[in-house]
Amino acid sequence: MTLPGYLDLAPDVRARFERLKARDVILQVEHLTKQFETRAGRTLALNDISFTTHRREFLCIVGPSGCGKSTLVRILAGLDRQSAGAVLLAGKPVTGPGADRGMVFQGYTLFPWLTVKRNVMFGLEMNNHGRAEAEREALQWLDLIGLGRYAEAYPHQLSGGMKQRVAIARALANQPRILLMDEPFSALDAQTRARMQSYLLEIWRKIDITIVFITHDLDEAIFLADRILVLKANPGEVAELIEVPVPRPRHPRQFAGPEFRATKDRLEALIHPPALGDDADAYPEMPRLTNVADEVE
Amino acid sequence: MAALRVGQSLAPRTARRLALLSFVLPLLLWSAVSYIPFVWHPLILITDPGDVDYFQPGMRMDRADFRTEVAHAVAAHKPVPQGVPANPIYLPPPHAVFLALFTAFATPPATQDGNWLHESLWHSIQVIFWGFVISSILGVPLGILCGAYAPISKLSEPFVEFFRYLPAPAFGALAVSILGIYDGPKIAIIVIGTFFQQVLIIANTTRKLDFSLVEAALTLGTDQRRMLTRVVIPAILPDLYRDQRILLGWAWTYLIVAELIGTTSGITWFITQQARYQHFPNVYAGIAMIGIIGFGTDALLGLLARRLFPWERSIAAQFGASTA
Known part of the structure; x- marks a missing residue:
């Protein structure tokens, strides 16, 4: 079995990754292992995961369902505890949730009883900024995401895309070192998702933030990421860390470009390896119903 | 009215009408029992005692007992007691309760x-x-x-x-x-x-x-x-x-x-x-x-x-x- 050829990095792309790796390490994950204790016994969700993320890097994590990518990001956020290994944020071990790591969830998780402005102020108030200062900063963030007009609206009055923009602003208002995003756009319709992707890249370019982005959408991963961490399932392990050769700034028209195609082929090969016989069991040949009169192609 | 369908929602007008009806229906039932003489009314309210010595105006009598007394009076050619169908005293008509x-x-x-x-x-x-x-x-x-x-x-x-x-x-x-x-x-x-x-x-x-x-x-x-x-x-x-x-x-x-x-x-x-x-x-x-x-x-x-x-x-x- 041979995997499709992987595009060699062009000299300028290679130089870009050299510069990226020369930057400070923000996030360091070392031999991370997570076991779940269930009645049926122990399940190994993550096994010996190691990688580093540099300052202002955009890292996407992809993998088949059940590879533990959500568990991984929850451990990075401090919402779950690892069984073994370490997570270091700027050299300091992560022991629980904290304002130095912002998180955007798949569900919108805006506080429904607070206005848009108060939602963005929430983190600042929790970290003991004064009310007036929090309000000033919240309004700045709302202007940045283009929702200044909606400062006094309640979340239920916003569309899904707008809610997720507020959630991003709320996470960024705390000025975290790193922004963790767990399939943040997967509940949005295709058009909104595409706009949100361009939009996120724009925010990322404007401010000093490192992003770790979980997705199951390979196009999304290639479009957004500097590097893509590919996990495989049962147990969740690192399959490969791919450096995306698609040049920046990114544009949707690059989806048809050769670098994009090559990267996607490589990801497909890693995540959906050619069938080894089990596919025939999972998708048996469908019998043709005798009462169907017309032949269809 | 349309047939009942699980999970069907109502137009606000219909909902309001039904809500009103939920009060009107029991009230109608109560009125029917109170005001229509041949609906229930198991007793007789005596209006004229006639010659029956223990009868008094305003007294409520069992229908059968009243008939017996009427038969006695007719047979003895004495003044016949008069009465109207009535409900027990514990079931007053709606207007009496509203007045109360x-x-x-x-x-x-x-x-x-x-x-x-x-x-x-x-x-x-x-x-x-x-x-x-x-x-x-x-x-x-x-x-x-x-x-x-x-x-x-x-x-x-x-x-x-x-x-x-x-x-x-x-x-x-x-x-x-x-x-x-x-x-x-x-x-x-x-x-x-x-x-x-x-x-x-x-x-x-x-x-x-x-x-x-x-x-x-x-x-x-x-x-x-x-x-x-x-x-x-x-x-x-x-x-x-x-x-x-x-x-x-x-x-x-x-x-x-x-x-x-x-x-x-x-x-x-x-x-x-x-x-x-x-x-x-x-x-x-x-x-x-x-x-x-x-x-x-x-x-x-x-x-x-x-x-x-x-x-x-x-x-x-x-x-x-x-x-x-």
Whole structure:
């Protein structure tokens, strides 16, 4: 079995990754292992995961369902505890949730009883900024995401895309070192998702933030990421860390470009390896119903 | 009307009409039984006693006995007693009860130390109010703590669950011997009847909190102390309010039993007193008064909810659909 050829990095792309790796390490994950204790016994969700993320890097994590990518990001956020290994944020071990790591969830998780402005102020108030200062900063963030007009609206009055923009602003208002995003756009319709992707890249370019982005959408991963961490399932392990050769700034028209195609082929090969016989069991040949009169192609 | 379909929603006009009809239908039934002579009317109201010596005008007689007396009188060629079909005295017609709703307030108390109806009602409202407030001061925080923290839940809920099955009136005699014969034991019965349900219901409401909001707050740097005040409580507040409305209704259902304990007081005193004099329209008026106050309070609280929780669309929808 041979995997499709992987595009060699062009000299300028290679130089870009050299510069990226020369930057400070923000996030360091070392031999991370997570076991779940269930009645049926122990399940190994993550096994010996190691990688580093540099300052202002955009890292996407992809993998088949059940590879533990959500568990991984929850451990990075401090919402779950690892069984073994370490997570270091700027050299300091992560022991629980904290304002130095912002998180955007798949569900919108805006506080429904607070206005848009108060939602963005929430983190600042929790970290003991004064009310007036929090309000000033919240309004700045709302202007940045283009929702200044909606400062006094309640979340239920916003569309899904707008809610997720507020959630991003709320996470960024705390000025975290790193922004963790767990399939943040997967509940949005295709058009909104595409706009949100361009939009996120724009925010990322404007401010000093490192992003770790979980997705199951390979196009999304290639479009957004500097590097893509590919996990495989049962147990969740690192399959490969791919450096995306698609040049920046990114544009949707690059989806048809050769670098994009090559990267996607490589990801497909890693995540959906050619069938080894089990596919025939999972998708048996469908019998043709005798009462169907017309032949269809 | 269209056939019934599961999950079908109604146009607001239709909903309002049906809501109105839910009151009109029982009223129509009651009117039919009261005003149509051949519907039920098992008795005869005597208008002229004729020659029967124990008959008196205004007396209600069993239909068969009346016929026997009429037959006797006819056979003996004596004046024949006259009467009209009537219902038992305990079923007054609607107009008498509606009239009583007004006259009851205007009627001075029968005895020197008695109370006007509005005084009795006010007394009942105070008993309910204090019972509900005392229960809530203890029950709401405990319920929230049980819902939020598993150790507190395990430490208190099993006992509360057990106590919930003990009928509150069973504590009546005990409450009187501890708290005297006046309002103390009455309030205690309402507290006992409300508190244990309250803890369990509010604990469950708190547990239904969308946990992703707690996680979002954690990643924004919220500490445990502020998690309760800034996230958990605001998040459950609309549901908590709805629970309190239901619990207040329950508190009302304990009122009559509570007021019978020790010295009878309040609306219960009015109802029992009127029943003793066989003023049944007044009895129904008194009972209806409880319903009107309870239903009215709940409607007001529902209106208030729309102002209190502007972000909560389900309350507005539910309220708009349920009342005319």
